[in-house]
Amino acid sequence: QVRLVESGGGLVQAGGSLRLSCAVSGRTFGRYCTGWFRQAPGKERDFVAATNWNGGKTLLADSVKGRFTISRNNGENTVYLQMNNLKPEDTAVYYCAAHRDNGYLLIGRNEYDYWGQGTQVTVSS
16 A cells, blocks of 8 residues: 655745645555646646656646646655746645556556545635
């Protein structure tokens, strides 16, 4: 079993920054790819970013390219989402997720096996 716990959410003004963290425990962290999704009220849970087992490959949704960065530290079993130049439309609950490394960076929420409880990010205008 893999357990994920997100932290770092909060309230920030438009143009500001936040860094989300996801602490991963359980089975060998290095065997899993990790991703971030977000869900705004009344909307589907959408892909934001993904990284492979060692952080050497990353993928970002078009809506966050140039503003968000995903990274991971396998020594600390932690995945990060650095969010810069935040916009009100970034307001959502952000979820960390993981799936066993299969050589691909996945964007479908149904393809991930493990999920955190989510952390709220609110961007005021």
